Amino acid sequence: MxxxxxxxxxxxxxxxxxxxxxxxxxxPFVPTAAQFERLFPGRLxxxxxxxxxxxxxxxxxxASTGPDSVRRxxxxxxxxxxxxxxxxxxxxxxxxxEHWDHYxxxxxxxxxxxGRQYYGRGPIQLxxxxxxxxxxxxxxVDLWAEPDLVASDPxxxxxxxxxxxxxxxxxxxxxxHEANIGGFGFGETTRSINGALECDKPGDADVQRKLARRIxxxxxxxxxxxxxxxxxxxx
Numbered sequence: 001m002x003x004x005x006x007x008x009x010x011x012x013x014x015x016x017x018x019x020x021x022x023x024x025x026x027x028p029f030v031p032t033a034a035q036f037e038r039l040f041p042g043r044l045x046x047x048x049x050x051x052x053x054x055x056x057x058x059x060x061x062x063a064s065t066g067p068d069s070v071r072r073x074x075x076x077x078x079x080x081x082x083x084x085x086x087x088x089x090x091x092x093x094x095x096x097x098e099h100w101d102h103y104x105x106x107x108x109x110x111x112x113x114x115g116r117q118y119y120g121r122g123p124i125q126l127x128x129x130x131x132x133x134x135x136x137x138x139x140x141v142d143l144w145a146e147p148d149l150v151a152s153d154p155x156x157x158x159x160x161x162x163x164x165x166x167x168x169x170x171x172x173x174x175x176x177h178e179a180n181i182g183g184f185g186f187g188e189t190t191r192s193i194n195g196a197l198e199c200d201k202p203g204d205a206d207v208q209r210k211l212a213r214r215i216x217x218x219x220x221x222x223x224x225x226x227x228x229x230x231x232x233x234x235x
Contacts, residue, residue, distance in 0.1 A: 028056050028064035029071035031079075035224055039079060043089035047123065051154030058139075058155075059162045065181050072227035074180040077189050080218035081176070082123040082161055084210070085193070092151050094120035094127075109133040113145050121150040124161035124193070131168070135160045138167070164193075171196035185232025186218050199235035211235070 031039075033049045040047070056062060063075040083089070094100065100119040104112040109130035112118065118129045126135060129144065136143030139159045143149055149156050165176045172179075172192035179188035190211065191199045201207045215233045222229040 026064055026071075028062060029068070029075050029225070030056055030063070031075065031225065038224060039083070039221060040089045044092055046092055046151075046154055047086075047089040047157070048154045052158050054155045055158030055162050058159060059166055062162050062166055062177065065177075069227050070181055072225040073222065073230060074177070076218055076221035076225050076227065076229070077176065077180055077186050078162075078165055079221050080186070080214060081165075081189060081193055083217040083221075084214045085120075085125045086123050089123065091125070092121065094125060103128045105129060109144070113147075116145070116147055118147055121147065122157035122160050124164050126150055126160045126164065131164070135163050138163050168192070170194070183230070185230055186215065187232050187235035190214055191235040195235060 030053055036049050036052065063071050063078070065071065065074075087095075100117050103118040103120075105128060106112065108128070110133070112129045116129075118127060118132050120127045126132060132147045132150075133144040139156065141149060141156060143156075143160070150160055151157065164170075167175060167177075169175050169178075170192045172188065172195045174182070174184070174188065174192065176189035176192045179185070179192060187199075198207050198210055211234055218233065219229055
């Protein structure tokens with residue numbers, strides 16, 4: 001996730017934005033520990049199942065909005081996207097260390113804390129000073145001052161990923177959550193995460209390889225959760 005798009009904290013749900021009631025939230029769909037292990041057999045020990053479950057249960061509406069099929073599909077899409085972003089949970093910090101000092105926009109959210117870097121960390125590779133600030137404010141931790149908490153506390157790491165999924169449209173037209181419950185397809189969740197670099201480029205072989213990888217993860221997770229992945233898988 002490398003977007004410099006300004007933080008948008010508007011409507012969380014398309015239905016609410018249109019003046020219609022939000023679909024009722026129920027208990028979230030949570031994969032079993034065995035399913036989680038099957039999806040991420042080579043993950044770093046840092047990415048604990050317990051931290052994942054705690055973060056899921058801490059975010060109202062996540063994988064808990066709409067019928068069972070929609071909840072399962074949202075979880076499959078979320079795990080597929082973080083699998084791509086974090087190299088199947090094998091990346092704690094952004095691999096490209098030469099870019100670590102590139103994610104400070106001094107015009108956004110009070111600039112950057114002295115001596116701190118805001119490169120990609122955690123399941124969704126949270127990036128940029130303004131996103132660390134906003135994520136921290138949402139979950140009650142000062143990530144602007146202590147960004148490395150995303151790489152040292154498993155629950156916080158997972159919470160930042162769920163927070164982005166639920167509240168940030170990134171370079172897209174809606175949040176990934178909105179895309180899922182609105183039936184816009186897995187491809188629209190990709191647009192919300194890295195659309196500026198990966199969408200609308202049919203002639204770019206590297207981009208198509210990345211999109212295929214995201215879709216393959218999604219199909220695998222959907223099959224494991226016994227839900228139809230739906231259509232519109234590419235963005």
